[in-house]
Amino acid sequence: MSNCLFCKIAAGEIPSNTVYEDEVCYAFHDIAPQAPTHFLVIPKAHIGSVSEVTADNSGTVAHIFEVIAKLAKEQNLESYRVVSNIGEQAGQSVFHLHFHVLSGRDMTWPPG
Numbered sequence: 001m002s003n004c005l006f007c008k009i010a011a012g013e014i015p016s017n018t019v020y021e022d023e024v025c026y027a028f029h030d031i032a033p034q035a036p037t038h039f040l041v042i043p044k045a046h047i048g049s050v051s052e053v054t055a056d057n058s059g060t061v062a063h064i065f066e067v068i069a070k071l072a073k074e075q076n077l078e079s080y081r082v083v084s085n086i087g088e089q090a091g092q093s094v095f096h097l098h099f100h101v102l103s104g105r106d107m108t109w110p111p112g
Contacts, residue, residue, distance in 0.1 A: 006096035010044045020071055024063050027071060027101075036104030037077060041068055047097040049086045061097075068101055077103040 008014045009028065016028035019039045030038040043060045047053065053061055065082075072080055080103035085092040 004046055004096050005094050006042050006098060007046050010042060020067060022067070024060055025067055027067065030100065034100075035081075035102040035107075037075065037080070038100065038102050039071075040098045040100055041071075042096060042098045048095050049092060049097055050084050051086050052097070064099060068099065072101070072103075075103075077101075079103060081107050 009016045010026045019027035025041055025043050027039050027041040030040055041064050047057055068082060080101055083100040
């Protein structure tokens with residue numbers, strides 16, 4: 001999607017602080033971190049949000065969760081939160097599927 005911020009980041013058109021990259025997904029540090037560790041993991045293919053996950057693209061989502069587990073282990077994160085907002089009212093501001101990974105502080109509910 002040509003006007004999608006996260007598509008542009010995944011394509012390297014907009015600089016980011018890379019955490020991980022493979023052929024399926026890209027992980028990078030959040031520009032406004034809400035915890036000492038806060039990075040995003042996104043699919044390289046455009047998927048609007050969790051509400052657009054289908055049988056055809058669910059393998060991408062499974063792969064992303066494998067990557068999240070791998071990165072958490074590599075970073076010695078014993079406790080962490082994974083968040084995906086779906087829709088404006090839930091706080092989604094970029095309409096490209098992404099998972100926030102947060103760690104390093106006590107998490108409250110609601111998140112924030």
